[in-house]
């Protein structure tokens with residue numbers, strides 16, 4: 001499967017749709033224009049790849065809706081060479097968007113099958129990231145601290161271990177709530193002890209689960 005002119009045309013329309021929904025961060029839109037989302041989807045859903053919707057990727061998980069990816073990425077305010085921890089590799093689509101923004105990405109997935117599949121797929125198409133199979137609640141203490149931390153599953157509380165792996169001046173974006181819906185929350189570490197929290201509307205994610213799964 002290739003990235004054809006037709007795919008690029010569909011992608012351009014999707015980007016314009018996301019822009020019309022209020023995302024005006026050109027760097028984020030440009031990065032998303034570069035990532036061939038159809039290659040990250042299960043064959044049965046490829047024809048819907050450029051719809052602004054979430055779709056199943058196996059193991060009961062989903063590839064996030066493009067608008068949601070754009071929204072989270074914009075809040076994360078990624079700079080080139082930032083060290084970014086992503087919790088929930090899933091299809092690897094968000095990972096690719098972060099790489100296109102020039103980030104050095106560390107990504108954790110708790111489902112072994114998705115971890116294996118996304119690691120091998122991203123590597124095969126030339127996206128270099130550091131992949132980990134494990135529990136994102138724990139973060140990666142021996143690789144931190146991170147300039148940015150992005151959680152792509154809904155959490156009931158802010159994982160304390162992740163807060164402590166954020167640099168001073170660092171930003172975490174995390175959907176917080178129950179299983180029905182979550183509030184997009186942005187946390188900035190203003191000094192060693194202090195964190196500033198802002199809220200940015202409701203979304204629906206698959207749940208952030210403790211421990212790893214086979």
Ligand code: SAH
Pocket residue numbers: 061062063064087088089090091092093094095108109110111114134135136137152153206207208209210211
């Ligand atoms: N960023 C992904 C979104 C995938 S959905 C994409 O673009 O496709 C969220 C993912 O988080 C799922 O794959 C799920 O298995 C994973 N997840 C849930 N809890 C986790 C945890 N504690 N640690 C790591 N990954 C987790």
